[in-house]
Amino acid sequence: MDKYDHKRIDSKWQEIWSSKGLYQTKDEKDKPKYYVLDMFPYPSGAGLHVGHPKGFIATDILARLKMLQGFNVLHPMGWDAFGLPAENYALKNKLHPKESTDKNIATFKSQLKKIGFTYDWEREINTTDPEYYKWTQWTFLKMYEKGLAYESHEPINWCPSCKTGLAQEDLEDGKCERCGSEIERKPMRQWVLRITEYADRLLNDLDKLEGWEDSIKEMQRNWIGRSEGAEVSFKIKKQKAKSKNENCHSEGAQATEESNASISSQTSDQASGELKVFTTRPDTLFGCTYCVVAPENQTILNLESSISNWNEINDYIKKTKKKSDLERTDLNKDKSGVRIEGIMAVNPADGEEVPIFVADYVLPNYGTGAIMAVPAHDERDFEFATKRNEELRNKNEELIGIRCVVSPKDNREHLRLVGNTPEEDSQKILEEIHRGERCYFWKGENINSDFLNGLETDEAKKKMIEWLEEKGVGKGKVNYKLNDWVFSRQRYWGEPIPIVHCPVCSTVAVPEDQLPIELPQVENYEPTGTGESPLAGIDEWVNTTCPKCSGPAKRETNTMPQWAGSSWYYLRYIDPKNDKALVDKDKEAYWSPVDFYVGGAEHATRHLIYARFWHKFLYDIGVVNYEEPFTNLQHVGLIMAEDGRKMSKRWGNVINPDDIVEKYGADALRVYEMFMGPFGQSVSWSTNGLEGARRFLDRVWNLSDKIYEKMEETERELHKTIKKVGEDIAEFKFNTAISQMMIFVNKAVDLGVDKDIFEKFLIVLAPFAPHIAEELWEKTGHKDSIFKEEWPKFDPEMIKEEEIDLVVQVNGKLRDTIKVPADISEEEAKKIALASKR
């Protein structure tokens, strides 16, 4: 007989599938739909390595299973071709991004086609196609219309090497995620999307996403970073001339009492402003002994005239600016800061005047950029106060108070929870806080806090917020770590932002019927580094007329970030050629949402948050009918090189799927990648393992020549296999599915099979190894594709074990193993066991 000739078989079936249009998806609305989606790749110059197709193989298996189960399946592919990586690659290789992108797409596509995917290439999309990005721009206009897209001049993250502003999400360790350069903070005009408006919905709807892995949901929760607390206003007053405390060179605790004594002393100095702070612990307001503002905070700049040591403050602000983000967030670094002389902040709770510092441990872009410091109950404040006090003590000046207002509860369980050894008791901790030797930031009971005394933390918080609101000096407030999305890039290779700047009408949206605003062809597309995009240099494109007044105007030259086009692409596959709408309503209603989405975990806090936000917006304006885009989400584990490192040109350990397909066949690659280990886990490539997969296919091939008679034992195994493979694919447990198929084949080789059993097995195998399955299906006498068949049903009777081994143990020791009927009752089993013991 002939051998399994994978080269002939692979290309034969790939041709047949494509010429017959087997995988072209029709909108057959009488059938149930199933939408399986891969995160579309950006076509880099390096081409695919063997790790890329792993996720694609998985979705392909799922798609083929669903086809066999009678679903109308949508399984599309496209290209995320805009953005920095594509542009940097083009720059490096001295090519126009358009040319290099097209070339790379061609390479990727040919590589993918060799693996035999069910992609419907009629629906291929490309984010750089004007017919596609027309709708990206359209959505931007809608957001602008609703006030969700706005211009801002706040300092943002700037990558000096990529010469563009970046979003919070584009940083890694304070460095540019793409090139690793240290990020600078640079004030510049930019477009920003108000994603924070959706923060609560993005957070709360996570609970509805039962088909998402918990780890990814948790990452999103942390990224959104919701915290409840209060915003409190401190009045700013001119500092009185140095007074009674001048002579006080005592310890911190005593200084605290001194200042306690002055609580009610009212001054007649004029208030010269207000300092707003955010805190999650309004219950500790009575423990506030100073305030800190971030160096970037505008409040201090406005108070220049009242500040007596302005030069010193100004120096500090300048120094901070020079620090990179990395230096600034370096935790090991001592907390630096300068006291602002000449003004004091008034604690609204007790009227006490407390000093104000500038310090860079307070971040400008969280909360109000200013805090109330409670050193007795916050680690960072404690560290700062302790450090300052050392200096102050040397200078014989008044110390910063460390005032305890929360007493740990005298409860062993509680103390253990908050990280204290059981020997420590609350009294001892309390004494230490009082002496200013430690801080305590967990919950407890309020003391030294006037009307909060005796209340537990949660109640105290509530009461304080009520009180603040009543007095009009503060309010309950929720804050997020999530920042609004910095949406403009000063680069060439992105969607132009459809806005016109008119000297008369200022900022004007481009009317919808003028979309798309196409990216002009230019000679020089290198970034300028000036804060303007290279588009600014193209006069004939920049100069336009104002849509409102028809006067001369200039186009917006910033472009959108890479994440723009990928935030909604899954909707476009549903209706890729529609020039009237982003997506047809009926088609959207049929196909949406995506049933299963597979891609890298690195997108958990970028693409997946952006896409959810974009989708919710489209929901709000009635474009889509469902609030969440992806029902099930599964992340792919990386494939590492055989040496355990990441596959990379640098290490010379990259394996190209083309070579594997050539040598072992597409089906061997598919089976092996799914058999390597649990799908979500990263595993190292092993050529020996790959050979094992190929051996399995050879055994299947050889089995087709040994079809004789029906064997009950084999038939039983078949039914088990049908059940297990079907279930395992749905749970993405491909490794155990393949293991079960191997068990079946081993049994079939040993005991024999008949035609019926073998054919059913071929259908089960087909999603994994479609080429060989088609070939053998034809060989057994079928004319049509195996994928027109129905997924076989298993007979529960065939799966039941008739007898099971009952293990008899006495005191944990194995005494006997006896065969009993599988459906035995517990009592009977006991009887038999007891009888056998004797």
Added chain:
RNA sequence: GGGCAUGUGGCGGAACUGGUAGACGCGUACGACUCAAAAUCGUAUGGGAGCAAUCCCAUGAGGGUUCGAUUCCCUCCUUGCCCACCA
């Protein structure tokens, strides 16, 4: 520092809601076929004791619950990922 994972033979990994740990694959050893090798097929393969039936030990470490724990609980350790002065 916080969050989420993770830890099982020489290796990748199985083990359903607690029930004979090591399925399946790789590797290795021996055997068959061959003049020989490769490929293929067969047998064995966690460690220890024994001629053997069989027994003892073993799922990161240490405790606990249970007739019985890889699985549940507590303490600690390893490795990986994500976040990180977020008030």
